[in-house]
Each structure stands twice: as C-alpha cells, then as structure tokens.
Amino acid sequence: MKKQYIIPIFVPHLGCPNDCTFCNQKSISGQKKMITKEDVQKTIDFYLENIRDKEAKIEIAFFGGSFTGIEEEKQEEFLQVAYEYIKQGKAESIRISTRPDYINRKILKRLKKYKVKTIELGVQSANDYILKRCKRGHTFADVKQASKLIRWYGFKLGHQMMVGLPESTRLDEINTAKELIKLKPKMVRIYPVLVIKNTKLEKEFLEEKYVPLTVVQAVEICKELVSMFNKKKIEIIRIGLQNTEEITDPNIEGSEVVAGPYHPAFRQLVESGLWYDTIVAKIKQLNVKIKKVEVIVNPQDVNNVVGHKRENIEKLKDMYSLDLVVKQDAEIKQGRMELKVLEKYPEFLEDHK
Numbered sequence: 001m002k003k004q005y006i007i008p009i010f011v012p013h014l015g016c017p018n019d020c021t022f023c024n025q026k027s028i029s030g031q032k033k034m035i036t037k038e039d040v041q042k043t044i045d046f047y048l049e050n051i052r053d054k055e056a057k058i059e060i061a062f063f064g065g066s067f068t069g070i071e072e073e074k075q076e077e078f079l080q081v082a083y084e085y086i087k088q089g090k091a092e093s094i095r096i097s098t099r100p101d102y103i104n105r106k107i108l109k110r111l112k113k114y115k116v117k118t119i120e121l122g123v124q125s126a127n128d129y130i131l132k133r134c135k136r137g138h139t140f141a142d143v144k145q146a147s148k149l150i151r152w153y154g155f156k157l158g159h160q161m162m163v164g165l166p167e168s169t170r171l172d173e174i175n176t177a178k179e180l181i182k183l184k185p186k187m188v189r190i191y192p193v194l195v196i197k198n199t200k201l202e203k204e205f206l207e208e209k210y211v212p213l214t215v216v217q218a219v220e221i222c223k224e225l226v227s228m229f230n231k232k233k234i235e236i237i238r239i240g241l242q243n244t245e246e247i248t249d250p251n252i253e254g255s256e257v258v259a260g261p262y263h264p265a266f267r268q269l270v271e272s273g274l275w276y277d278t279i280v281a282k283i284k285q286l287n288v289k290i291k292k293v294e295v296i297v298n299p300q301d302v303n304n305v306v307g308h309k310r311e312n313i314e315k316l317k318d319m320y321s322l323d324l325v326v327k328q329d330a331e332i333k334q335g336r337m338e339l340k341v342l343e344k345y346p347e348f349l350e351d352h353k
C-alpha cells in the first residue's frame with residue numbers, strides 16, 4: 001500500500017471572527033503571520049523536495065483557522081496554488097479544516113471545483129451549553145447540518161472534538177462521540193484541552209474558575225472515546241495537539257501551554273492503556289494465577305503493548321506479579337493479539353489439588 005504524506009499549511013486565525021475561550025490559534029499553529037500564496041507554494045515545494053518516497057500519496061492540508069471563513073479571493077488563491085500540484089500529478093488531494101457554520105452549498109461547490117477531498121469540522125462538543133460556555137458561536141445543529149451537506153456533496157468528512165472543556169463531564173464527552181458516530185465521519189481527532197497563554201481560558205484558570213484535567217483523567221476518557229470510534233471503524237487521526245516549540249511541556253521556556261494534560265506521547269498513553277486493559281481482561285478470564293505470559297502482536301503494536309517507558313510491563317509486575325513477554329508476528333492483524341501462558345504459580349495450583 002502506498003504511504004501517505006501530508007503537507008501541512010497553517011492558516012492562522014485568518015478570517016476567524018470568533019474567539020473561542022481556549023483558542024490562541026497563533027500558538028496552536030506555530031504561525032504568527034498571515035500567509036500568502038507564495039508561502040503556500042514555498043511550503044509545498046519544500047515538502048515535495050524532502051519527501052524521498054516518490055510513490056507516496058501526497059495530500060496538501062490547510063489546517064488551523066477556519067479555511068472557508070477567510071475572504072473568498074484568498075481561498076481561491078490558496079486552492080488554485082494547491083490545485084496546480086494536483087493537475088501536475090505531484091499531489092493527490094487537498095484537505096481543509098473549518099467551522100460548521102462556514103459550510104454551505106456555495107462554499108462546497110467552490111471546494112469541489114478545486115478537487116478538495118476531505119473537510120474536517122471543528123465540533124468540540126455536542127452540548128450546546130458547553131459550546132456557548134466556550135464562546136464557540138455555533139450550535140450542534142450547525143454541526144449536523146454541515147456534516148450532512150459535506151457527505152451529500154461527496155467529501156470525506158472529519159470531526160474534531162475536545163475533552164475537558166469548561167463544565168464538560170465524561171458523560172458529555174461520551175455523548176459527543178455518540179452523536180458524532182451518528183453523523184458518519186470517516187475520521188476524528190480528539191484534543192484534550194490545554195490551557196494556552198493569552199486565552200480567556202487562561203484567565204479562568206488563573207482565577208480558579210477552570211480546573212483542567214490531569215493527564216490520567218484525560219487518558220481515561222480518551223480510552224473510552226477511542227474504543228467507541230474503533231468499534232465503528234472510524235479512523236482516529238490524532239489524539240492530543242501536535243508537539244511543537246510552543247505546544248510543549250509548560251515547564252519548558254517558551255512553552256505557550258500554561259496547564260492541562262500535556263504529555264509528549266499522549267496518544268501512546270491512550271493506546272497502551274487500552275492494551276493494558278485488554279491483557280488484564282484476558283488474563284482474568286483464564287481464572288488461574290499466571291506468573292509469565294507471552295503476548296504476540298503485529299510489529300506496529302509492540303511499542304503500545306510494552307507501554308511508554310515500559311509502563312505496561314512494570315504495571316503488570318507491580319499489580320499482578322506477572323511477567324509480560326512481548327513478541328511480534330507480521331501475520332497477526334494490527335490490533336489483535338495471541339496470548340500464551342508460559343508459567344503459572346505452583347502454590348496456587350497446589351491449593352486447588
């Protein structure tokens with residue numbers, strides 16, 4: 001299968017008249033100035049020169065901001081530049097991200113004209129009270145309407161949701177995932193809320209009106225959401241904001257993150273947490289006291305089974321006095337495992353003779 005590369009082009013806060021309390025788009029995108037069509041071209045050329053795999057599928061992605069909210073002329077300019085690369089066969093597709101209230105038939109027709117393939121909508125929550133509380137400026141009805149139109153026009157639909165918004169609970173977040181699943185997205189991104197400098201949320205945090213989630217809390221909720229999306233075969237393209245010079249550990253100088261569940265390997269914490277739960281559940285089913293177990297998984301899954309800094313191996317040892325041996329086999333489907341008991345505790349067997 002061809003590898004896919006994404007050429008990211010960040011469109012900062014351009015045209016976004018909103019001021020969501022958690023957002024400082026300049027920090028999140030790492031982009032401080034407005035971009036021009038020349039910038040777009042330079043970025044694409046730079047990436048194309050540096051992608052060695054000439055067979056790879058290349059997607060040009062306009063991230064950040066609200067692409068369809070910027071002035072029409074600028075949208076056309078940027079899309080025109082990207083479309084040239086599609087026509088020349090140097091890129092396969094274009095992706096944009098935007099707000100649900102910036103989607104209508106006219107906008108979708110324009111995006112079709114330039115062969116945009118994927119549209120990601122910033123949803124954040126399905127709860128209108130929470131949307132209002134964060135000053136999103138749209139409702140969940142807008143999300144439903146936009147999602148239907150996007151699919152009706154034949155685009156690939158993506159959703160972005162947040163975890164840990166002010167006054168949002170675990171149940172709100174599970175409900176958001178349920179509501180999104182009904183709208184049949186092909187992909188989702190899950191972002192735990194980080195408190196970013198120079199945002200209204202920072203003010204609320206400093207005034208103790210907002211308490212961010214801890215890493216452990218955010219991981220636990222994300223595990224539930226990931227399981228829900230996985231069951232419906234909805235691709236999860238990101239969990240947690242991308243690490244950049246600005247989005248990094250709050251203790252590092254220059255970090256724009258003030259507080260919140262930041263972790264450099266957040267996604268791995270979620271995925272290895274799910275593996276840990278699966279292994280424990282399987283072992284409990286066996287109903288014997290096991291000393292050593294071998295788990296065989298696809299090579300792609302090995303790191304997550306072992307856990308960040310071998311966390312799963314250490315935790316199984318601590319909690320269950322169990323040694324975990326992880327082996328790989330490319331024949332095993334990703335996400336599946338085979339489990340072999342290598343050693344049982346003799347005293348346990350003795351007791352039951």
Ligand code: SF4
Pocket residue numbers: 013016017018019020023024025064065066099122136
């Ligand atoms: S709509 Fe998007 S870009 Fe605009 S303030 Fe909200 S999160 Fe930031």
